[in-house]
Amino acid sequence: MSGVLGLLKGLGVTLGQLPKKKVTLMYPDVQPEWPDRYRGVHKLMPDLCIVCNQCARICPTSCISLSGTRGEDRKLHLETFDINFEICILCDLCTEVCPTEAIQMTDTFELAEYNRDAIYKDMNWLTENGKQHALRKGLSLESTEEAVEQNNQLEGNA
C-alpha cells in the first residue's frame, strides 16, 4: 500500500513542475557566463613561445604541430603552430605543460564548420581568438606585451 502511495506522490511531484518557471537558457540568443578557467579552444601568444615542443609531446591525441627557426638573437622563434580540432580533446595538458604560458585556453567552443580543413586552426587564428577573448572578458591586450617583457627580464637575470 505504501508503494502505491509512493507512486502517487511521485506523480504529484512531476505534475507540480508544470507551472513552475523553466530553467532552460535560450542558448544561441542568450550566452551563459563562462567561468574564468573554462576549458575551451586555445589562444596563442606567439611572442612568448620558445618552441620547446613540450605541448606537442604531451598531447594525448597528437593534434598539435609546430615549427620554429633560430633568429639573429640566437633564440628560437615560432613560425607555424597548428592545432587539429578534429581530434583535440581540450584536455588542457598543453596549457599545463607550457613553461612560458604561451598557450592558454579561452571560453570559445563553437567549432562547427562545413568542411574538415576549416577546423584545422593555425597560428593566426589562435592569436586572433586570444584577442577576441580578451575583448570579451575586458582584459587588456597589453598584458601579453607585459608578459613578454617580464619574460625577457627573467632571462636576462639568469
Next chain:
Amino acid sequence: MWNNVLHWVDQPFTSATYLGMLLGGVLTLAITLGAVTYTIYGERKIIGWMQGRVGPNRVGPFGLMQSIADILKLLIKEDIVPAKADKALFMIAPIITYVPAFAVLAVIPYTFHHYFTARLNIGVLYYIALSSISIIGIVLGGWASNNKYAIIGGLRSAAQMISYEIPLALSMLGVVLLSGSLDITRIIEVQQQNGLWNVFPQILGFIVFLIAATAELARAPFDLPEAESELVSGYFTEYSGFRFAFYMLSEYVYLIAMAGLAAALFLGGWTGPFGLGWGWFWYAIKSFLFIFLMFWLRATMPRARVDQLMGFAWKYLIPLAILNLLISAVEKLYWLKG
C-alpha cells in the same frame, strides 16, 4: 448518393459505399498522421515542462514544426538494410507492425455517426485480435536485424505483450459483461442509457486496464522492449529512415487507438456532461486525458525490472482482472440490470 457515401456502414455494398470506405480510409490516415505528429510534439513539450525545460521551441512558432521536420528528415534518409540481415523479412516487418495498428482504428467510434469508422458488432474482439498481429512484426524485425540487442528487444516485446494482453482483455470483459455486447458503439450507448460511465462500477477493471494498456503500448515504466540504457533501442536498433518511422508511427497510432478504446469502454465515449453536443469534442478530451496520463507516467516512473515484469502480470494483474469479472457479474445481477 452522398447519403450512401457518408453512411456506408448501414448500406449494401455498391460503388458509392466503396467510395465512402476509400474516402474514410484516406481521411483517417491523414488525420492519424496529423494526430501522431502533434502527439509526439505534445509528449516532448509536456515531459520538458515536467523536467523544468521548455521542450521544442526552435522550428516554427513554439516549435510547432519540430515533429514535421523530424518526420521529413526520416523520410528522406537512405533506406539501409544491414548486410547480414534477412532482407525480405527486414523490409516487411515494419509494415506487418503498422497495418494492424491502422486497422484497429476502424472500430474506434469517434462520433456517433460513423462517417469513416466501421460499426462492427465484434469491435472489442477485433481490436484485441488485430493488435496481437503487430507483435509478429516486432519479433520479425528483431530477428531479421541479426543483432543481439534487436533480438532481445523483440523477444522481450513478445513476452511482455502476450502476458499483458490477458489482463487487458479480461479487464475489457467486465465492460462487455455489463453492456452485454462486443460492439463498442453499443457499449457507449448502454453507458448513455444508464447515465453512468463504466469507470465507476468498473473501477478495479479500469485500474487493471490502465496498467495493462501501459505495458501493452510498451511505454514507460514498461518500456523494456526498447530500453535505451540496456538494449540501444531494442527491436528497431538496426532500422533507420522510413522503416524506423513506421515503427514509431505504429507505436503512436496504438497510443491513440488505446486512448480511444479507454474513452469508449470506461469514460462514456462521446457523451458529455449535461448532455451537451459535440461528441467528437468530448471524445478528444477523454482520449487526451489518457494520452496525458501516459506522458505523465513516462516523466515520473523509472523502468520496471525484467524479472518483476512477468510476475506482476501473472501474479497480480490477472487475478485482479478475474476478481473484477466476478464483481461485474454481481453488479449485473443486482445493480445494472440494463
